[in-house]
Amino acid sequence: MLHALCSRRVLCMERFFCSNCHRSYPLQPSRWRCDCGSFLDLEFEPKFPIRKILKRRPTLWRYREAVPIYHETSILSMKEGFTPLEEITFDGNRTLVKMDYLFPTGSYKDRGATVLISKMKEWGVQKVVEDSSGNAGSAIAAYCARAGIECEIYVPQDTPSEKTVQIQAYGATLRKVQGSRERTAEVAMAAASKIPYASHCWNPFFLHGTKTFAFEVWEQMDWKAPDVLVLPIGHGTLFLGVDTGFKELKEAGMIRRVPRLVGVQSAACAPLYRAFRNGWTEPRPIEKRETVAEGIAIAEPVRGRQILEAIHRTDGEILAVTEKEIGIALKEMGRRGHFIEPTSAATIAGLKKYLKKKSRRETIVSTLTGTGLKSVGKML
Ligand SMILES: Cc1ncc(COP(=O)(O)O)c(C=O)c1O
Numbered sequence: 001m002l003h004a005l006c007s008r009r010v011l012c013m014e015r016f017f018c019s020n021c022h023r024s025y026p027l028q029p030s031r032w033r034c035d036c037g038s039f040l041d042l043e044f045e046p047k048f049p050i051r052k053i054l055k056r057r058p059t060l061w062r063y064r065e066a067v068p069i070y071h072e073t074s075i076l077s078m079k080e081g082f083t084p085l086e087e088i089t090f091d092g093n094r095t096l097v098k099m100d101y102l103f104p105t106g107s108y109k110d111r112g113a114t115v116l117i118s119k120m121k122e123w124g125v126q127k128v129v130e131d132s133s134g135n136a137g138s139a140i141a142a143y144c145a146r147a148g149i150e151c152e153i154y155v156p157q158d159t160p161s162e163k164t165v166q167i168q169a170y171g172a173t174l175r176k177v178q179g180s181r182e183r184t185a186e187v188a189m190a191a192a193s194k195i196p197y198a199s200h201c202w203n204p205f206f207l208h209g210t211k212t213f214a215f216e217v218w219e220q221m222d223w224k225a226p227d228v229l230v231l232p233i234g235h236g237t238l239f240l241g242v243d244t245g246f247k248e249l250k251e252a253g254m255i256r257r258v259p260r261l262v263g264v265q266s267a268a269c270a271p272l273y274r275a276f277r278n279g280w281t282e283p284r285p286i287e288k289r290e291t292v293a294e295g296i297a298i299a300e301p302v303r304g305r306q307i308l309e310a311i312h313r314t315d316g317e318i319l320a321v322t323e324k325e326i327g328i329a330l331k332e333m334g335r336r337g338h339f340i341e342p343t344s345a346a347t348i349a350g351l352k353k354y355l356k357k358k359s360r361r362e363t364i365v366s367t368l369t370g371t372g373l374k375s376v377g378k379m380l
């Protein structure tokens with residue numbers, strides 16, 4: 001059925017669907033998970049009109065027909081995206097690294113936030129809640145500020161002050177939760193029974209923002225896909241966005257295959273690494289230890305099953321890196337002119353590990369996801 005206000009016919013076929021029990025739901029701001037308890041995905045058919053794309057500004061909104069927002073007037077943009085893809089050589093191996101710490105709020109989370117909060121605006125939502133280790137909260141808070149949407153951000157008590165101050169600077173209400181990151185999520189979910197949940201891990205509109213990473217890489221590599229991507233995994237919102245983006249390009253006939261996806265976790269909190277090593281289809285509970293890479297310290301990834309499926313489907317793998325390896329990578333990137341946060345250094349430590357054992361010639365893309373300015377206290 002055609003949406004009365006819909007100006008773009010194809011987008012009106014969108015709906016949420018559950019890959020666990022195969023139920024589907026109309027799009028609504030209050031719907032953030034399936035009645036069976038599983039996460040939801042979005043059914044959506046993107047288009048890639050290359051001539052039109054080339055005429056547009058270098059922002060992630062240049063892939064307009066591939067982003068599920070109906071009306072131009074709903075779009076909240078700070079001209080974000082189209083980050084540089086810089087060549088960096090590690091131990092004689094050429095790689096391409098995407099500079100996603102150069103987003104307005106200092107992390108790649110703006111990719112997801114610009115799309116998810118544009119959708120919330122389109123729905124006429126007045127207030128949202130979100131929980132985060134800091135960066136997603138900052139991004140959601142910033143775009144809510146642009147939209148005039150009130151927001152409440154739940155973070156663990158020990159979140160670095162650089163991130164909590166940033167969230168408050170955008171005018172959001174900050175709620176610090178005693179206990180773990182998982183406890184923080186529980187408290188936010190309780191609040192989400194009354195207020196729309198702008199969750200980066202549950203809401204699939206966030207992934208339809210992070211997928212623009214794939215489109216940009218495709219364009220920056222002269223409309224080709226790389227062989228491999230090495231990406232961080234906490235909840236996997238960049239990882240799954242990249243998988244979604246390349247799957248969409250493949251389905252549209254733009255590339256031949258989805259690249260191999262290699263995920264990186266901190267050895268101190270590595271539920272998906274453990275599941276991958278043991279051949280499990282779902283992560284199981286783990287003992288979480290302290291890590292400097294707080295952004296990927298996720299003991300219970302919401303979309304764990306989906307991440308493991310993507311790893312197997314693309315013939316990828318998951319690597320775990322130690323605190324020492326993260327520290328070395330952090331220093332090395334600083335000496336190369338990139339001041340990044342420890343979570344981003346973990347990805348580089350994983351990339352270096354991957355390069356050591358690879359046996360074939362291949363094009364490899366990785367990323368720097370967050371600025372070091374977010375972790376000054378920790379580094380001190
Ligand atoms: C800088 C940075 N990199 C990577 C990640 C990992 O993102 P995800 O949890 O979606 O896998 C995060 C998450 O907070 C982050 O802040």
Ligand SMILES: [Zn+2]
Nearest residue numbers: 018021034036
């Ligand atoms: Zn279901």
